[in-house]
Amino acid sequence: MANTALIVGASGIVGNNLAHHLLAKGWHVHGLARRPPTDIHGLQPVSADLLDPAALKTALAKIRPSHVFLSTWMRQPTEAENIRVNGTMVRNVLDAVSPGASVQHVALVTGLKHYLGPFEAYGKGTMPPTPFREEQGRLDVENFYYAQEDEWNGLTDMTDARVLARHLTWAATTEAARNQAFNIVNGDVFRWSWMWQRIADWFGVKPAAFGGEGVPLETQLADAASIWSDIAGKYNLVERDLKVLASPWHTDADLGRPIEVVTDMSKSRKLGFLDYQATDDSFTDLFKRLKDARIIP
Ligand SMILES: NC(=O)c1ccc[n+]([C@@H]2O[C@H](COP(=O)([O-])OP(=O)(O)OC[C@H]3O[C@@H](n4cnc5c(N)ncnc54)[C@H](OP(=O)(O)O)[C@@H]3O)[C@@H](O)[C@H]2O)c1
Numbered sequence: 001m002a003n004t005a006l007i008v009g010a011s012g013i014v015g016n017n018l019a020h021h022l023l024a025k026g027w028h029v030h031g032l033a034r035r036p037p038t039d040i041h042g043l044q045p046v047s048a049d050l051l052d053p054a055a056l057k058t059a060l061a062k063i064r065p066s067h068v069f070l071s072t073w074m075r076q077p078t079e080a081e082n083i084r085v086n087g088t089m090v091r092n093v094l095d096a097v098s099p100g101a102s103v104q105h106v107a108l109v110t111g112l113k114h115y116l117g118p119f120e121a122y123g124k125g126t127m128p129p130t131p132f133r134e135e136q137g138r139l140d141v142e143n144f145y146y147a148q149e150d151e152w153n154g155l156t157d158m159t160d161a162r163v164l165a166r167h168l169t170w171a172a173t174t175e176a177a178r179n180q181a182f183n184i185v186n187g188d189v190f191r192w193s194w195m196w197q198r199i200a201d202w203f204g205v206k207p208a209a210f211g212g213e214g215v216p217l218e219t220q221l222a223d224a225a226s227i228w229s230d231i232a233g234k235y236n237l238v239e240r241d242l243k244v245l246a247s248p249w250h251t252d253a254d255l256g257r258p259i260e261v262v263t264d265m266s267k268s269r270k271l272g273f274l275d276y277q278a279t280d281d282s283f284t285d286l287f288k289r290l291k292d293a294r295i296i297p
Pocket of ligand 1: 008009010011012013014015032033034035036048049050051070071072073074109110111112
């Protein structure tokens with residue numbers, strides 16, 4: 001019998017890619033969100049708010065997933081609130097699917113905050129050794145400190161959501177991967193000083209020289225809402241609201257990390273997951289997809 005997935009956060013970056021991947025592999029896929037996608041062929045949309053346990057139970061009452069993929073989060077003003085709200089969301093899903101007794105596998109997608117600390121303390125305090133390995137414990141850091149310079153020439157890596165989709169599927173169907181935590185990255189490393197040039201080349205623009213100090217995107221985009229709206233109008237793009245498309249605070253946190261960030265994939269590889277994705281191709285493939293979808297000109 002085909003596997004049945006419940007993707008929680010199916011309209012998000014991770015969930016959307018996973019839905020396409022599982023459907024292509026012949027899975028039955030239910031996609032949950034407050035506004036679940038309706039444009040993914042074969043996906044069964046489930047509309048529910050994870051913070052409304054009664055409505056969630058009703059929405060999931062007839063669904064018997066064999067695999068649950070939790071790829072959702074809601075940003076809160078403080079880490080204490082993040083813990084409360086995001087913890088409640090996971091608990092509510094598990095409470096809602098438990099009575100059906102159908103679930104064989106639950107995957108929880110987290111991120112580098114596991115190693116670097118929460119956003120309000122991202123990269124501050126005693127930094128863990130890199131490459132990050134799954135056996136590393138949790139950090140005890142309290143404050144966010146914003147440091148930029150090292151990142152320009154710092155080594156880093158990235159996760160293409162398509163690789164993550166393939167890894168989640170592999171881990172869901174591989175006995176040796178049961179009940180394990182895994183890092184998931186593309187498998188290459190790069191420096192932004194190298195990548196910016198390639199991104200600029202794709203767009204046919206000249207990258208600005210690095211002046212020795214970071215320039216936060218949040219400041220750069222502070223007045224950009226109306227500029228973007230005009231661009232979207234001019235090129236007939238689907239989204240005129242810049243806030244829906246970009247989260248500069250997140251980009252600033254990722255590009256402002258005070259240490260090199262490289263993540264070890266040996267654990268997955270030893271267990272047989274050998275997938276690899278060149279990150280410059282991840283960017284250009286994504287730009288093509290965004291262009292085709294009329295999200296960027
Ligand atoms: N994207 C990244 O760069 C990145 C990097 C590292 C780690 N991660 C981790 O990967 C996971 C998924 O991230 P993502 O970037 O794919 O998220 P995302 O694009 O922000 O998507 C979040 C999804 O969750 C749904 N959702 C949010 N609140 C909900 C609620 N109350 N009830 C029901 N559905 C809700 C959203 O749909 P609606 O708004 O329609 O409800 C959407 O489908 C997170 O744990 C994140 O920390 C992501």
